[in-house]
Amino acid sequence: MAHTFIESAKLLVKVHGQGSRTIDLGRDSFTIGRKVDNDLALDDHTVSSHHARIVRVQSVYFVEDLKSTNGTTLNGKPIERAQLHDADVITIGHHRFIFQDNGPAPAMGASPSPTDVEQTMIIGSKELHSSAPSKTAKVLVTSGKTDRLDYHLAKSANLIGSQDGAAIRLTGWFAPKSAALITQRGDAYSISPSQGRKKLLVNGKDVSGQQQLKDGDLIEVAGVTMTFYVVSPKNK
Numbered sequence: 334m335a336h337t338f339i340e341s342a343k344l345l346v347k348v349h350g351q352g353s354r355t356i357d358l359g360r361d362s363f364t365i366g367r368k369v370d371n372d373l374a375l376d377d378h379t380v381s382s383h384h385a386r387i388v389r390v391q392s393v394y395f396v397e398d399l400k401s402t403n404g405t406t407l408n409g410k411p412i413e414r415a416q417l418h419d420a421d422v423i424t425i426g427h428h429r430f431i432f433q434d435n436g437p438a439p440a441m442g443a444s445p446s447p448t449d450v451e452q453t454m455i456i457g458s459k460e461l462h463s464s465a466p467s468k469t470a471k472v473l474v475t476s477g478k479t480d481r482l483d484y485h486l487a488k489s490a491n492l493i494g495s496q497d498g499a500a501i502r503l504t505g506w507f508a509p510k511s512a513a514l515i516t517q518r519g520d521a522y523s524i525s526p527s528q529g530r531k532k533l534l535v536n537g538k539d540v541s542g543q544q545q546l547k548d549g550d551l552i553e554v555a556g557v558t559m560t561f562y563v564v565s566p567k568n569k
Contacts, residue, residue, distance in 0.1 A: 342394055342417075344387070345431040346373075355433075358394065363387045365425060366399070379403050379426035379489065387417070387432075394432065396423055404490045409516050409525055409543045411490055424489055429518065468520045469564045470546075477557030478505040485564075486522070491515040493554060494527070503555055512555040515546070522546045522561070526554070 341359045356363075356373065364371040366383040375384075381401035388395050394417040398405035406424040407415050417423075419434040470486045480502040484491075491500035496510040503512065511527040525543040526533035533540045534553040546552075548563040 343433040345433055347429045347431065358387060358389065361389045375426060375428060377426045377428070384425055385423070394434070403488045404492075406490045406514075406516055409514070409523060411492065411514060424516065424518065426489055470517070470522050471562050471564055472501060472552065472559040473562065474557060474559045477555075477559075478503065478508065479557060480504050486515060486517065489517050491517075501559070503557060505556055509555055513552075524552065
């Protein structure tokens with residue numbers, strides 16, 4: 334019987350202003366982080382030393398957050414561990430990764446191609462400088478219970494909730510640990526509700542999925558009202 338080789342899945346790395354590159358996921362565990370001992374090292378202060386990994390179980394791939402500081406998002410939502418499907422988008426720091434599933438992985442014991450075992454790929458600080466967004470954002474709280482009245486959105490994933498580490502901290506007695514998430518991709522910001530949590534309104538309209546935010550948008554969630562503002566670098 335002729336031997337049939339089936340390609341492993343790939344990861345398309347997209348860096349703003351630098352185009353894209355493709356990495357073969359030809360091993361059972363592929364780590365991403367700031368330190369050079371990762372399979373993919375990102376010279377980015379928003380990325381933890383060992384931030385996330387992609388693991389293969391037979392022919393199924395999963396992405397896991399390794400208790401990173403700023404978290405890992407999949408299709409705009411924070412995850413701890415989640416199965417990957419073709420065209421899923423992983424966001425880590427300022428970087429986007431598009432998962433490309435080419436079918437079942439090679440059988441156990443099969444020899445990977447040379448590109449599968451290449452040395453650590455490092456994305457350097459020059460690339461990060463060019464990929465930095467030209468705008469940032471902030472929210473101003475107009476009503477409701479929070480620990481502050483204004484917040485600068487400095488992370489790629491900004492959680493609204495009462496749990497420790499939330500970017501926008503809710504302090505009401507019945508405030509949910511996770512109410513919504515504001516994510517940043519380049520100069521674009523979007524908001525999505527946490528699953529099974531409080532209703533999210535933007536400009537008075539119910540948001541059930543992910544919605545892009547515009548300067549001056551009014552956000553209402555978990556008894557808190559806030560206004561979203563885009564900040565140009567000179568106005569920070």
